[in-house]
Amino acid sequence: MVGVLGTGTMGDAMGDAMVRNIAAAGLGLRAWNRNRAAAEPLAALGAVVCDTPAEACRGADVVLTALLNEKVVADVMDQAHDGLGGRQVWVQTCTVFPDGRRGLAEQAARVSLAYVEAPLRGTKDPAVAGTLTIMAASPQQEVREEVRPVLEAVGIRTVWLDEVGQPSSLKLAYNAWVLATVEGIAESLTLADALGVDPRLVIDVIDGSGLSSPYVRTKGPKMIDDDLDTPSFPLDAAAKDAGLITDTARAACLHLGIAEVVPGRLRRAADDGLGRADVAATYRMSRQAAA
Structure with missing residues (x-):
């Protein structure tokens, strides 16, 4: 039995898709969401939709949190306290700052939960298709085996690391590349347009180079067509991760270049009403600056 706390707070369709894949795997599901109406459709898949976090955790072998940030995760797990006990494993999927990683692991230890960090x-x-990559850490092999069916239900690959904290560090390093790529595409297209060149030719030229990728081929045309209001990675979530990247880098005595600029651009885009759009909506900010 899996108790899921948060069925839509990691970016709408993403959280919902993960929960649906867990239900489809026949693992047994109890689900809670702050907005119960968002979780109600899961009942048709056999899930028990619960009114409180504690109710969702009661009787679950694995508790999975799919929530927005460290503070929300900690608060919801506090609310779940009365439903926790026995031999349970907590799979925590939110990407958090180093201090947050330690704090959540300590919170798990206080209530005798085995803890798996798994951004x-x-x-x-990929969430809909069940082909996510999971970066996970637990020093206990038996815990890894216990959560394996859950991770296989939502992902196609699990990269196991030795220590709690390493998965979020790896995720932040990966997201630094993602955000630099998005910003790079946006600025290249904006520059071409300002110089009187069809921006689609930029994508065409990149496509024939060693730097081509499905990400460029997908995001570039969506930017040009302004097809950015349905998010695959919401700009608000990207802005949160961008801030974590710079904070983590500074804590490691690093001063990164592109990563220092991106959070400000994303925050300005969010302040401009684009927080619920796709992260690629940063292109709109580039175009405004060029106007």
């Missing part, structure tokens, strides 16, 4: 690589479409 995810992927966006809406």
Whole structure:
């Protein structure tokens, strides 16, 4: 039995898709969401939709949190306290700052939960397809085996690391590349347009180079067509991760270049009403600056 806390707070369709894949795997599901109406459709898949976090955790072998940030995760797990006990494993999927990683692990230890840190690589479409990559850590082999069916239900690959903290560090390093790529595409397209060159030719030229990728081929045309309001990775979530990247780098005495600029651009885009759009909506900010 899996108790899921949060069925839509990691970016709408992404959280919902993960929960649906757990239900489809026949693992048994109890689900809670702050907005119960968002979780109600899961009942048709056999899930027990619960009114409180504690109710969702009661009787679950694995508790999975799919929530927005460290503070929300900690608060919801406090609310779940009365439903926790026995031999349970907590799988925590939110990407958090180093201090947050330690704090959540300590919170798990206080209530005798085995703790698996497991941030995810992927966006809406991989979540729907069940092809996410999971970066996970637990020093206990038996715990890894216990959560394996759950991780296999939502992902196609699990990268196991030795220590709690390493998965979020790896996820932040990966997201630094993602955000630099998005910003790079946006600025290249904006520059071409300002110089009187069809931006689609930029994508065409990149496509014939060693730097081509499905990400460029997908995001570039969506930017040009302004097809950015349905998010695969919401800009608000990207802005949160961008801030974590710079904070973590500074804590490690690093001063990164592109990563220092991206959070400000994303925050300005969010302040401009684009927080619920795709992260690629940063292109709109580039175009405004060029106007």
